[in-house]
Amino acid sequence: MVAPIISVRGLSKVYGKNLFKPGFRALDSIDLDIEPGSVFGLLGPNGAGKTTLLKILIGLAHKTGGAALVFGEPAGRSLPRQRIGYLPEAHRLPNYLTGRQVLALYGMMCGRDRRWLSTRIPEWIEKVGMNQGADRKIREYSKGMQQRIGLASALIHEPELIFLDEPTDGVDPVGRAAIREIVLDLKRRGATVFINSHLLMEVELICDRVVIMAGGKVLRAGTIDELTPRSGRVSFELAPADERIDTLLQGLGTEYSRTPRGCDVLLSDSELDIAIDRLRAAGVSIRAIEQRRLTLEQSFIDLVKGGTR
Amino acid sequence: MNATMRRALLLDSVYQVLDNRVFRILLGTVLLLVFLTFAIGFREEEIVLLFGWKSYPYERIIDTFELPLPAGFSEREGLIRLLQKIFVDSVAGSLGITFAIAATAFFIPRMLEKGLADGLFSKPISRASFYLACYLTGVGFVGALAVVLVCGMHVGLLVSSGYSDPGFLWGALTLTYVFAIVHAVSMLIGVFTRSSVAALLLALLFFMVNGCIHGGWTAKEGALQNEEFQRFLADLPPEPGKEREGPPVALVDGLITTLDVLHYVLPKTTEGELITELLRVKITRSEPDFFDPESKLRIQKFAPGTRADRERPAPEVLDLSIATSAARFMTWLRVEEAEDDVRLWLERAPGLSGGRSMSEAMEKRLRDKPGIGKVRRDRTGTRQLSARTVQWEHADDGEVHSRRVFVTSGDEGIVALCLDARADWVPPDADKSRLAEKSGADLVQEIDAAQFEFLHEQFETLEFDEGGNELFGGGGNDPTRHVRQRFGWTAEWKYNAWFSIGSSVAFTALMLLLGIWRMRRIDF
Numbered sequence: 001m002v003a004p005i006i007s008v009r010g011l012s013k014v015y016g017k018n019l020f021k022p023g024f025r026a027l028d029s030i031d032l033d034i035e036p037g038s039v040f041g042l043l044g045p046n047g048a049g050k051t052t053l054l055k056i057l058i059g060l061a062h063k064t065g066g067a068a069l070v071f072g073e074p075a076g077r078s079l080p081r082q083r084i085g086y087l088p089e090a091h092r093l094p095n096y097l098t099g100r101q102v103l104a105l106y107g108m109m110c111g112r113d114r115r116w117l118s119t120r121i122p123e124w125i126e127k128v129g130m131n132q133g134a135d136r137k138i139r140e141y142s143k144g145m146q147q148r149i150g151l152a153s154a155l156i157h158e159p160e161l162i163f164l165d166e167p168t169d170g171v172d173p174v175g176r177a178a179i180r181e182i183v184l185d186l187k188r189r190g191a192t193v194f195i196n197s198h199l200l201m202e203v204e205l206i207c208d209r210v211v212i213m214a215g216g217k218v219l220r221a222g223t224i225d226e227l228t229p230r231s232g233r234v235s236f237e238l239a240p241a242d243e244r245i246d247t248l249l250q251g252l253g254t255e256y257s258r259t260p261r262g263c264d265v266l267l268s269d270s271e272l273d274i275a276i277d278r279l280r281a282a283g284v285s286i287r288a289i290e291q292r293r294l295t296l297e298q299s300f301i302d303l304v305k306g307g308t309r
Numbered sequence: 310m311n312a313t314m315r316r317a318l319l320l321d322s323v324y325q326v327l328d329n330r331v332f333r334i335l336l337g338t339v340l341l342l343v344f345l346t347f348a349i350g351f352r353e354e355e356i357v358l359l360f361g362w363k364s365y366p367y368e369r370i371i372d373t374f375e376l377p378l379p380a381g382f383s384e385r386e387g388l389i390r391l392l393q394k395i396f397v398d399s400v401a402g403s404l405g406i407t408f409a410i411a412a413t414a415f416f417i418p419r420m421l422e423k424g425l426a427d428g429l430f431s432k433p434i435s436r437a438s439f440y441l442a443c444y445l446t447g448v449g450f451v452g453a454l455a456v457v458l459v460c461g462m463h464v465g466l467l468v469s470s471g472y473s474d475p476g477f478l479w480g481a482l483t484l485t486y487v488f489a490i491v492h493a494v495s496m497l498i499g500v501f502t503r504s505s506v507a508a509l510l511l512a513l514l515f516f517m518v519n520g521c522i523h524g525g526w527t528a529k530e531g532a533l534q535n536e537e538f539q540r541f542l543a544d545l546p547p548e549p550g551k552e553r554e555g556p557p558v559a560l561v562d563g564l565i566t567t568l569d570v571l572h573y574v575l576p577k578t579t580e581g582e583l584i585t586e587l588l589r590v591k592i593t594r595s596e597p598d599f600f601d602p603e604s605k606l607r608i609q610k611f612a613p614g615t616r617a618d619r620e621r622p623a624p625e626v627l628d629l630s631i632a633t634s635a636a637r638f639m640t641w642l643r644v645e646e647a648e649d650d651v652r653l654w655l656e657r658a659p660g661l662s663g664g665r666s667m668s669e670a671m672e673k674r675l676r677d678k679p680g681i682g683k684v685r686r687d688r689t690g691t692r693q694l695s696a697r698t699v700q701w702e703h704a705d706d707g708e709v710h711s712r713r714v715f716v717t718s719g720d721e722g723i724v725a726l727c728l729d730a731r732a733d734w735v736p737p738d739a740d741k742s743r744l745a746e747k748s749g750a751d752l753v754q755e756i757d758a759a760q761f762e763f764l765h766e767q768f769e770t771l772e773f774d775e776g777g778n779e780l781f782g783g784g785g786n787d788p789t790r791h792v793r794q795r796f797g798w799t800a801e802w803k804y805n806a807w808f809s810i811g812s813s814v815a816f817t818a819l820m821l822l823l824g825i826w827r828m829r830r831i832d833f
Contacts, residue, residue, distance in 0.1 A: 015832070058431045061832040078310075081433035088431070092424035094321070096328030105324075108317035109432040153428070 003072065005161055005192050006034040006057060010066035013052050013216075017064075026052040028216035029066065034194075036160070039187050041203035042196040044213035045304055050196050051089060053213070054163045058086050070161070082111050085159035089166045089196070091150050095139035099130055099149040102138065103156050110157035117156070124152040129178055143170035151179060155186070162186060165196045180206055204228075204296045214304045227300075228293045234272055236262035236279070237288040248278045261287075314434055322446035331412035332450065335405070339458045342396055346465025351385050351472060360469075384695070389466065393477055396462065402484060402582075407513060409454070409488050410495055413447040414509035417499030417824075426833045437825045440496070444821060447492045448485065455484040476586075483585040490576040490813055491516050493820035500827045516578070523579040524789075526572035529565055530803075531791040573803075576813035583796045584806050591798070601639055603794065604657055605773050606724055611642065612766045614737045615653070618643035628714050628727045629658045632670040639724075642767065646737040652729040653767065664718035668697035671714065680704050689715075689765065696768060700761070702732055709733075711760055715768045726771065728764050732756070736763035 011030040017023025027049045034040060042050045055061035056068055059076030068075040071083060093102050103124060107117040125134045128148035133141065141149070147170050155162065164183070168176045183206050186193050197203050203210065204224060211221045220227065234253075238245065238261060245263055249256065252275050253267035267275060272289075279286055294302075326332050350357040355364045367384040370376070376391060420426060420443065430436060459481040466472045495512035502508060532538050540546075542565075544558050599608040599617055611617070618641040629636035639655035661667060672686045684701040697716045702709055709732040716725045732753075735744060739759035747755045795804040802808045 055427075055833060060427055060430055062830070078433040078435055081431065084431065086427070086431040088424060088427035090424050091428050092422065093428065094325070094425065096325050097321075101324060105317050105321050106428075106432065108313050108320070109429075109434055111311055111313055111433065113313050150428070 002035050004033040005036040005071060006032065007069040007072075008032040008053075008057075008066070009068075011053070011056065011063055011068050012065040013049070013056060013061065014064045025216050027056070027063075030213075030216070030218055032211065032218055032221065034192065036192045037187075037190050038208045039183060039193045039195065039206055041207035041210040042194055042213065043200065043203060043210055043300055044219075048213040049216040050213055051165060052216075054086070054165060054194065054196060058084060058163065082157075083160045085154040085157065085162040087150050087154040087162075087164045087167055089169070091146075091165075093138045093146060093150060093153065095137065098137055099134040099141070099145075099152075100125065102149055102153050106153040107156040110159075112157045120156060120158075124156055127178070127182060128152045129175065144172055144175055147171050148175060151182065155182070159191065161192050161194075163194045163196070166198070167195065168197070168199060168202060176202070200295075200297045200300060210296070212300060212303055219303050224296065228296055229299075231292045231294050232266050232268065233264060233292040234267050234275075235259070235264050235288075235290040235292060236275075236286065237290075238262045238279075239285045239287045242284050244282060245279070245284070248282055248284070249275055252278075310434055310438055314438075318434070318438065318442040319446075322442060322449075325416075326446065326450050329412055331408060332454075335408050335412060335454055336457075338408075339454055339461070342400075342458060343461030343465055346462045347469050349469065351389055351466070351470035353385060356388075386472075389470070389472055390474075393462065393474075393480070396458075402487070405454075405458075405484065406488055406491065406516065409447075409451045410491060410512050410516065411509055413451070413492060414495050414499060414512055415505040416443045416447060417496050418503050418505040418508055421500070421503045421831065423833070426831075430833060436828045436831075440500070440825050440828050441821070444492060444496055447496075448489045451488045451492070452481070452485040455481040455488075459484075479585045479588060482588070483581040486584070486813075487578045487581045490578055490817050493817045493824070497820045497824045497827075500824045500831075519575050520579055522568065522571045522575060523577055526568045527579070527789045527792045529568055531789065534791055573812065574816070576816040577809045578813070580796065580806075580809045580813075583793065584809060587796070587798060587806050599640060599655075601655075601657070604724060606639070606655075606657070607772050608770045609772065610770065612770050614645050615642050615767060616645060617641070624652070624654065627656050628671075628712070629656045629667075629723065629725050631674045632667055633658050633661060635659060635661065636725075644737070647730075647734070649731050649734055651731075651734055652727075653764075654727050656725045656727060658723040658725070661718075661723050664695075664697040664716045664723060667718070667723055668699050668714075668716055671699045675699070675701050694768070694771060694773075698761075711757070713760065713764050715764055717768075717771065724771070726764065726768050728760070728767075730760065734760065736760060738763065738766070 008030055011027055011032075012025070013027040014023040014025050026047075030049075030053065042053070044050045052061060056063050057070055057075045059081060062076075071080040073080050097105065100121060103121045104114065104117055107120070108114065112120075125131055128151055130145065130148050130152070133145055134149075138146065138149070147167070151164070151167055154164070167183075168179055171179060180202070183193055183195070187208075195203060195207060207224065209221065209223050210227050212219045212227070233255070236245070237259075246256075246258070249263065249265060252271045253265040255264075255266040257264050265275075276286070276289070348359050350360065352364075355366045356370060357364045367388060371384065371388070376388065417440070420429065420439065429439065459478055463473070463475075463477055491512055494515050495508050498511045499505070499508035502511075533542075542558060542562065595609075597607050597609045598611045600606070621641040621643075623638035627636040627638060636656050636658045639657050642653040642655070644651045644653055658667070668686050672684050675681045675684045681701050681703050684699070687698045687700075689696050689698055694717045697718075698713065699716070700711070700713045702711055704710075711728070711730050711732045711734070713728040714725050715727075716723055718724075733756060735741070735756060736759050739756075739762075744752065744755055744759070792804060795801075796806060796809075797804070798806050800806070
């Protein structure tokens with residue numbers, strides 16, 4: 001069994017606690033093991049504790065209780081941070097630097113020497129589409145440009161574990177596609193990527209596994225398939241659309257509705273078999289049958305509403 | 310943290326400083342001041358602008374602006390020293406430090422801003438390293454500006470005026486030392502408040518209040534020398550004929566204790582200047598042949614053929630006593646090759662000022678005395694000091710003696726170099742062959758000139774340490790005199806330079822440690 005890259009046990013964080021105030025519990029006894037080499041989506045409503053969890057793992061915030069190990073070492077230590085890349089939410093880069101200088105300095109801060117960086121920096125500038133503005137001061141950048149250079153600066157030292165907090169925030173659709181491609185490239189390289197995003201469609205597109213948090217707790221962790229079960233709704237596409245379909249499927253399933261090319265109906269597995277038999281026996285030509293799944297968004301909302309109730 | 314990471318921190322600091330507008334203004338101001346020292350030439354008698362474009366005699370400038378030149382120096386030297394003091398102590402030492410605080414106060418608050426801090430502190434560099442890098446950046450760049458200012462002015466004066474005082478270069482150290490202390494406080498405020506404005510205002514407030522506390526303590530130490538004040542503190546009745554008014558003794562006593570505690574605990578920014586002077590003397594000078602700690606009169610090396618004669622008792626009648634009874638004997642100087650009894654000695658008259666009035670008084674008294682002839686009064690000087698001379702002859706047991714007194718004045722005191730020799734005494738360095746060609750009145754005139762030249766050479770060896778020409782005697786109203794006179798490497802602990810440095814460094818270290826402690830506890 002592969003050793004987890006992140007191991008969290010009973011992790012808690014309480015903000016603002018003192019003699020007179022109980023404080024705000026941002027994380028409540030979290031247990032989590034993350035194996036290397038996947039892209040994780042970290043989902044949750046505002047105030048769920050996602051950013052707090054990331055910050056504790058990186059060493060930007062201190063835990064109140066429990067244990068958090070990164071690469072087998074207590075979170076927050078300098079050495080593991082050399083292998084971590086982090087793009088914070090609403091990050092700011094030093095506005096007195098140019099984009100190229102940011103990449104050079106941040107790379108050096110992670111221990112990479114200038115010669116090594118001299119070949120990587122142009123590559124990353126190219127990858128994030130910043131060829132035109134790399135030598136301008138950060139203060140002259142738009143939000144999207146800052147986001148692109150920020151992403152490159154988080155990845156310039158080729159980290160093994162990457163935390164991206166809202167990586168596509170403020171980026172145009174073309175830029176988003178480029179960022180998605182970068183993340184998939186990281187995955188191919190074998191890096192472990194954590195994506196904290198509210199754009200569930202994007203998470204669904206990129207991530208292998210998802211961790212859903214709410215109220216400082218992990219509600220669910222699993223693959224996309226595990227989190228988006230089949231809804232039972234089946235969509236029939238017939239050729240041509242046959243008027244007899246209403247009669248043929250009568251008495252089967254619920255929530256029946258006609259579509260231009262067929263119908264949608266909620267069926268059990270045995271009812272689906274019967275439906276197919278009836279249609280075929282009547283000589284109806286079936287072009288497609290699609291078993292609908294719950295979207296990640298529907299699962300997320302169901303889970304969060306259930307979890308917070 | 311490896312060398313690459315350290316280089317990254319340094320580069321980050323350099324970029325940050327070069328991008329800073331206040332630093333650019335400071336650098337521009339410094340370069341302007343340096344340029345002025347190139348553009349203004351200090352000649353023997355006048356100031357020349359832009360290599361001869363315009364010139365102004367010293368006397369006119371001094372009279373017009375009523376400049377308080379340091380005493381004991383020629384007009385040229387006095388004016389240069391005054392300007393150096395104004396620029397380094399006042400402009401750079403107060404205004405410059407204020408600007409430097411303004412230029413660096415934002416360092417920590419900006420680093421801790423949300424968004425930027427997350428990115429920086431996720432790097433594998435400890436927060437303590439970031440904090441110390443910030444501190445060293447500020448100190449390094451203010452130090453660099455101070456070096457540019459002081460070295461630039463020094464080179465400027467050397468090129469345009471041919472004037473060089475290497476001791477002035479130590480001014481850069483004073484500025485950096487003071488800033489290093491205040492910067493640590495500014496950073497601590499920055500890390501606690503995370504506000505540039507609060508860091509700036511509170512650091513400036515600290516700088517001013519701290520200066521006031523030490524100024525108050527220094528004045529208090531001076532006041533404690535006053536007998537009447539001591540009687541007041543001891544709750545004794547005032548001396549007959551004196552009235553006493555003022556706050557209750559307990560209040561004054563409490564104030565003194567508070568001042569003492571604050572002075573010992575807080576960094577001694579006001580003593581930076583004194584420490585620099587001590588360092589300058591310690592590093593650039595070997596043990597002097599003669600040094601008078603009270604007047605700070607120094608003879609680094611006696612003129613050739615002269616040495617100290619500590620065995621000889623003080624003369625019964627001092628020449629300065631012709632004009633004052635307050636004269637004090639300082640030391641004998643023996644002329645080694647003198648066959649006859651040549652007496653050469655130094656005197657100090659505390660509480661007096663004005664070499665001119667003193668020499669006039671001497672001349673008047675001498676003219677009224679019987680047996681005194683040929684009284685001459687004149688003005689001379691060296692590159693370092695200006696002097697009044699009084700020369701006369703008197704008959705003693707049938708022998709005619711030449712008497713010459715070189716008087717140089719401080720703000721509140723006078724030092725005199727006195728010679729008593731037979732009228733026909735030929736100094737060891739005199740041109741003997743030239744004298745052999747002369748006879749009669751010409752010979753007398755030649756010997757007279759040789760004797761004057763001999764005393765002038767002795768006079769050239771005199772110099773005052775910084776502040777020395779203000780430190781004559783116990784009179785005067787300068788409240789800092791008492792501390793300034795006693796401050797040194799081996800002085801009692803409250804005036805001790807090591808204690809001053811140690812307590813200031815300890816305070817600065819404590820500020821840095823507190824800052825690092827706070828920095829490590831922040832949840833971003």
